[in-house]
Amino acid sequence: MQLNNYPKKILALLFICFMAVLLSYELYRSAGRLFKGTGQDHQEENSGGEEEKKEETEEETDASPDAAEADPAASEEASAQEEELSPLEQAMLAFGDTVQSRLDMRGFYYELHMFITEDQYIVKAYPETTTDYEFDQVMLFKEFLDREGIHFAYVNQPTKYLDDTYMTRMFGVYTYTNANADRLVSRLRGAGVRTLDLREELVKDGLEITDLFYRTDHHWTTRTGLWASGKIAGILNDWCGYSIDLSLFDEDHYDFTTFENAWVGEQGKKIGASSAGTDDYTEICPKDKGQYTFYGKNGPWQEDFMGFINESAYDYDGPVEKRKSLHYSYNMLRAVNEKVDRGKVLIIGDSFSHVTEPFLSQAVHEIDAIVLRGKGDDFGLRQYILDGGYDTVLICYAQTNIGAHDNPKDANAKMFWLDR
Amino acid sequence: MSFTELSFLTIFLPAALIGSRVPGKQVRETVLLLVSLIFYSLGCLSFLPLLLFSVAVNLLLGRAMAGMEKKRTRTLLFAGGLVFDVLVLAFFKYLPYLAGLPFLSGLMGAGDQAVLLPLGISFYTFKAISYLADIYRGRITPQGTGIRDALYLCFFPQIQSGPLARYGDFESAPSFDLFSEGTYRFMTGFAKKVLLADVLAKITGEIYGSPVERIGIRFAWLGAVCYALQLYYDFSGYSDMAIGISAMLGYPCPENFRYPYMAASFSEFWRRWHITLGAWFRDYVYIPLGGSRVKSRKRHLLNLLAVWLLTGIWHGSGWNFLIWGLSYFLLISAEKLLGLPGRIKSRLLCLLYRIFTLVMVVILWVPFRAGSPSFALGFVHRMFSFGSLQQEEARALFLLKDYWVFILGAVFFSFPFVPLLEKKISSRKAVFYLFETVLMALTAFFFVWGLSLVVQGAYNPFAYANF
Numbered sequence: 001m002q003l004n005n006y007p008k009k010i011l012a013l014l015f016i017c018f019m020a021v022l023l024s025y026e027l028y029r030s031a032g033r034l035f036k037g038t039g040q041d042h043q044e045e046n047s048g049g050e051e052e053k054k055e056e057t058e059e060e061t062d063a064s065p066d067a068a069e070a071d072p073a074a075s076e077e078a079s080a081q082e083e084e085l086s087p088l089e090q091a092m093l094a095f096g097d098t099v100q101s102r103l104d105m106r107g108f109y110y111e112l113h114m115f116i117t118e119d120q121y122i123v124k125a126y127p128e129t130t131t132d133y134e135f136d137q138v139m140l141f142k143e144f145l146d147r148e149g150i151h152f153a154y155v156n157q158p159t160k161y162l163d164d165t166y167m168t169r170m171f172g173v174y175t176y177t178n179a180n181a182d183r184l185v186s187r188l189r190g191a192g193v194r195t196l197d198l199r200e201e202l203v204k205d206g207l208e209i210t211d212l213f214y215r216t217d218h219h220w221t222t223r224t225g226l227w228a229s230g231k232i233a234g235i236l237n238d239w240c241g242y243s244i245d246l247s248l249f250d251e252d253h254y255d256f257t258t259f260e261n262a263w264v265g266e267q268g269k270k271i272g273a274s275s276a277g278t279d280d281y282t283e284i285c286p287k288d289k290g291q292y293t294f295y296g297k298n299g300p301w302q303e304d305f306m307g308f309i310n311e312s313a314y315d316y317d318g319p320v321e322k323r324k325s326l327h328y329s330y331n332m333l334r335a336v337n338e339k340v341d342r343g344k345v346l347i348i349g350d351s352f353s354h355v356t357e358p359f360l361s362q363a364v365h366e367i368d369a370i371v372l373r374g375k376g377d378d379f380g381l382r383q384y385i386l387d388g389g390y391d392t393v394l395i396c397y398a399q400t401n402i403g404a405h406d407n408p409k410d411a412n413a414k415m416f417w418l419d420r
Numbered sequence: 421m422s423f424t425e426l427s428f429l430t431i432f433l434p435a436a437l438i439g440s441r442v443p444g445k446q447v448r449e450t451v452l453l454l455v456s457l458i459f460y461s462l463g464c465l466s467f468l469p470l471l472l473f474s475v476a477v478n479l480l481l482g483r484a485m486a487g488m489e490k491k492r493t494r495t496l497l498f499a500g501g502l503v504f505d506v507l508v509l510a511f512f513k514y515l516p517y518l519a520g521l522p523f524l525s526g527l528m529g530a531g532d533q534a535v536l537l538p539l540g541i542s543f544y545t546f547k548a549i550s551y552l553a554d555i556y557r558g559r560i561t562p563q564g565t566g567i568r569d570a571l572y573l574c575f576f577p578q579i580q581s582g583p584l585a586r587y588g589d590f591e592s593a594p595s596f597d598l599f600s601e602g603t604y605r606f607m608t609g610f611a612k613k614v615l616l617a618d619v620l621a622k623i624t625g626e627i628y629g630s631p632v633e634r635i636g637i638r639f640a641w642l643g644a645v646c647y648a649l650q651l652y653y654d655f656s657g658y659s660d661m662a663i664g665i666s667a668m669l670g671y672p673c674p675e676n677f678r679y680p681y682m683a684a685s686f687s688e689f690w691r692r693w694h695i696t697l698g699a700w701f702r703d704y705v706y707i708p709l710g711g712s713r714v715k716s717r718k719r720h721l722l723n724l725l726a727v728w729l730l731t732g733i734w735h736g737s738g739w740n741f742l743i744w745g746l747s748y749f750l751l752i753s754a755e756k757l758l759g760l761p762g763r764i765k766s767r768l769l770c771l772l773y774r775i776f777t778l779v780m781v782v783i784l785w786v787p788f789r790a791g792s793p794s795f796a797l798g799f800v801h802r803m804f805s806f807g808s809l810q811q812e813e814a815r816a817l818f819l820l821k822d823y824w825v826f827i828l829g830a831v832f833f834s835f836p837f838v839p840l841l842e843k844k845i846s847s848r849k850a851v852f853y854l855f856e857t858v859l860m861a862l863t864a865f866f867f868v869w870g871l872s873l874v875v876q877g878a879y880n881p882f883a884y885a886n887f
Contacts, residue, residue, distance in 0.1 A: 012596070
């Protein structure tokens with residue numbers, strides 16, 4: 001006689017209850033959207049009312065050649081979607097994260113080209129490129145600047161590891177970001193382009209690469225940004241005739257405020273907080289905050305160094321994994337330093353420049369930073385430079401931008417489009 | 421719309437289950453027919469008219485045949501229906517491939533236009549053919565207003581990927597026992613698809629995406645085995661979900677998989693893998709051609725060739741599917757000619773033959789996944805090229821380390837441990853209930869885990885092909 005399978009029937013009843021909860025929540029959410037409007041509309045209203053100093057900087061995530069990411073619109077959409085997650089869905093996400101981290105699935109995100117080391121340091125693999133496009137564009141750009149008598153230097157900013165074989169040893173994958181950077185830097189120097197490779201500088205200074213970056217984000221830390229700013233100021237002196245007091249970038253001249261376990265970086269968000277862990281965040285402000293005129297969408301305003309920093313980003317009580325990127329609490333702004341009387345610098349940068357341009361602003365009269373991937377196809381870079389009257393142009397790129405052009409869909413594909 | 425999508429789980433399925441509870445059999449069938457058409461529209465609205473047209477033609481022909489006394493007219497009607505169904509299938513499934521062939525593209529003027537494949541066309545067309553054939557043979561008689569017949573052809577749990585149920589077995593028999601069995605099957609199938617198939621797909625995606633010259637022996641075997649498991653769990657998982665949903669709606673559904681990797685021979689493999697397709701070809705191609713009950717061995721082989729050619733091209737229009745079908749023709753023909761494995765008396769040789777069968781099945785799945793015949797050949801060659809490449813060896817070890825739980829789980833559940841154990845303890849009440857409780861708890865756990873991955877994939881705009 002076949003036994004009555006009561007456990008199976010109980011499972012069926014639980015399934016019915018589960019379906020009922022899911023359906024009820026979906027109906028409730030749909031009704032809410034219908035009568036109240038979406039959370040996204042509300043969010044857009046808030047964005048419109050924010051202060052002028054919240055620059056429209058494009059959020060750059062990884063320079064992935066597979067490029068579904070790194071689109072600010074997608075990033076905002078993701079944030080809005082996250083806010084709509086039901087408690088049940090949030091619980092699901094947390095559950096999945098936990099199981100995967102317990103199983104130590106460090107390569108689970110291969111499709112995102114991301115891997116987690118044993119100490120929860122997220123790294124990414126990058127494909128090989130010839131660097132022909134990047135080299136040609138930089139050379140054409142240099143020719144233009146030389147004709148106009150404008151100083152030019154290229155700054156190579158490192159990624160989270162200095163040795164490509166590191167990824168091969170750890171995960172059995174090939175990555176070429178350092179090889180690509182070596183190739184481009186060598187070609188640029190050979191062609192007479194003044195090139196600062198920050199990888200060389202950090203080795204000289206005895207720094208450990210893993211200490212310079214966030215564990216869960218592809219960006220370098222604020223402290224690293226300050227260090228890099230000092231190195232960039234050095235080349236402004238050596239190559240561009242500036243006389244910057246480099247002690248300006250010594251840590252003694254700054255106040256440090258650290259928020260521990262404050263956020264999950266963009267890489268961490270993609271793979272889930274349980275697997276990724278969290279990062280600390282340090283706000284760095286000069287003791288002498290100076291006096292600036294900032295230029296925003298709604299016109300100029302006067303403020304000290306704090307005009308670069310959006311401290312409202314620190315007012316947050318929600319789950320750490322949902323917090324927006326703290327890296328962007330420093331803004332890239334056009335700024336005139338009222339206390340310095342010479343130097344007009346344009347940084348053609350990327351999101352790493354959020355934590356270099358503000359510090360460099362202390363050393364020059366006027367500084368501006370643009371990110372080419374956020375500019376339309378009709379943007380005239382050369383005219384912009386001429387109109388701005390800059391005496392120095394720096395390209396400060398994370399080396400992960402090298403090769404992005406090989407994939408037209410990559411959000412960073414236009415970063416080396418300098419010939420315009 | 422896929423059974424593993426959030427919108428299906430949170431809205432469509434609950435709504436369908438509620439709809440299936442309306443009183444009155446005819447009303448229920450009408451509601452389910454509407455639900456099925458909505459399901460189809462959500463997945464493939466542009467081809468809904470084709471589905472409706474196909475259903476209408478087959479229903480009309482079926483009814484005309486059923487009421488026809490004259491055999492000649494019935495035969496003409498049946499032939500007409502068969503030609504209609506085959507032409508529709510051939511047009512959508514094979515014309516784009518034929519148009520892409522260099523020597524035909526100019527003739528056919530295909531240009532860059534691709535004809536999209538209507539959702540489920542292979543399945544509902546085969547169901548339609550079996551419907552007409554069974555009416556022609558007098559095995560079934562269409563009854564009522566035709567709603568049930570239309571529902572049979574459009575039934576949403578089965579329309580995308582089967583199983584190929586028969587009209588004669590398509591009878592509503594709702595009960596809570598059936599519903600609870602359906603729930604279990606659905607959750608099991610969901611976990612198989614999301615937790616095993618989709619995770620194994622990450623491994624096979626990476627391995628099959630590598631240039632063939634960078635694939636060493638370990639990498640190749642890992643890819644081949646993982647793909648064999650991925651395909652099994654993907655298809656059987658989907659079948660389990662289809663069977664589960666059908667049962668929840670009150671319609672028992674035939675089994676489609678029976679632990680195929682346990683097969684002792686190639687013939688047995690195809691009695692365990694995609695069972696309803698094998699049965700369809702047996703009943704509607706092989707047996708009508710004479711099957712094995714023909715006078716000459718040559719005729720028998722030709723019948724087998726016909727079945728396996730059709731099986732190959734049913735799976736896809738590329739050369740790789742044709743080669744795959746022909747390979748099975750050769751293997752099965754050899755078995756029949758040599759009387760294998762029945763003639764093997766030694767247990768050791770039987771075991772070796774079983775292992776040989778499994779290895780060949782794994783190898784023969786390679787053309788399915790390979791992007792081209794040359795890649796497939798290169799890949800299989802790599803499976804037997806000793807002397808590994810260092811980097812690939814490191815990667816293969818890393819993949820094993822990262823995914824060992826899933827690979828082990830996939831291998832474990834490809835054996836019938838659970839049903840065997842259930843059968844063994846079925847007479848011992850306390851043990852049975854304890855076992856079932858643990859099994860149901862694990863099922864729920866894996867279902868929730870799978871659901872978390874679906875949620876993760878749905879709300880991660882940065883993920884590609886994620887679940």
